[in-house]
Amino acid sequence: MSATDAPGIDSRACLNCDASTAGLYCPRCGQRTDAERFTVRNLWKQNPNAVPQADHGLLRTLRDLLLRPGSMINGYLDGRRVPYVNPFALLSLLAGISAFAYSSWPFELVVATDGMPAERAARFAAFSRHSFEFYSPSLLLYLPLTAGLTVACFAGVGRGYAEHLVLNAYLMAGSTLLMLALFPALVVTSGGPDFAQTWRYGILALLGYQGVALYRVFAARSSRWWSIALRTILAMALYVVMLTVIPVAFFELVYVRL
Ligand SMILES: [Zn+2]
Structure with missing residues (x-):
């Protein structure tokens, strides 16, 4: 046994791989040994892997995010961080790709503007187009x-605001990945009778993913599944209201006056 791995006053177990170490970096996996719970103050220095790299867990992150979001996100929050891409970097990357794809393809959107004065109808059509093209980046805002919404809905389950920022960034990244998967189906149906239906089913799939993943993240921390299920339904309902009300308010109060 060498001096560095001898249990001493300063040695502790790595949160990522359980190796015992006294240094600032784990000798086995490389994670910082001062990793701790996310708080608003330490959020930026606690996040490793800020630059997504294909050889540094990007594919594993995407796979686990879709197939086992509950255990992956809880594991990340609790300290197993080295295998995964930082959630904010991941969301920014996927949202950027999504915005590029959706704004470069000439989708034929049909916007209902019946009964509106011509100028307002034109502005509403332009606004709807921008909302469609930049749906994924708008999630970042x-x-x-x-x-804040999930903090309120899951009060008492034992996660702080910064942890809710991290877990929601991952959930939005997962739904943005589905948004990218939806892109070819929308390209194929664009201009045809099935386009609106494809879009509706796509949005339902995104919300379904977010709801199931949210439930699994919190169900792992509570024995009362029905309480977590009700909180999840409430959170998703408020989320949909938020995504509906804020764009309408933005259009009425800001966009029409530009
Ligand atoms: Zn380690």
Whole structure:
């Protein structure tokens, strides 16, 4: 046994791999040994892997995010961070790809403007187009509000605001990945009778994923599944209201006056 791995006053178990170490970095996996719970103050220095790299867990992150979001996100929050891409970097990357794809393809959107004066109808059509193209990046703007919403709905389950920022960033990244998967189906149906239906089913799939993943994140921390299920339904309902009300308010109060 060498001096560095001898149990001493300063040695502790790595939160990522359980190796015992006294240094600032774990000798086995490389994670910082001062990793701790996320708080608003330490959020930026606690997040490793801020630059997504294909050889540094990007594919594993995407796979686990879709297939086992509950255990992956809880594991990340509780200290197993080295295998995964930082949630904010991941969301920014996927939202950027989504915005690029959706704004570069000439989708034929049909916007209902019946009964509107011509100028307002034109503005509403343009606004609807922008909302469609930049749906994924707009989630980034909603992130602080969404985290506040899940903090309120899951009060008492033992996660702080910064942890809700992290878990919602991962959930939004997962739904943005589904948004990218939806892109080819929308390209194929664009201009045809099935386009609106495809879009509706796509949005339902995104919300379904977010709801199930949210439930699994918190169900792992509570024995009362029905309480977590009700809180999840409430959180998703408020989330949908937020995504509906805020764009309408933004259009009425800001966009029409630009
Ligand atoms: Zn380690």
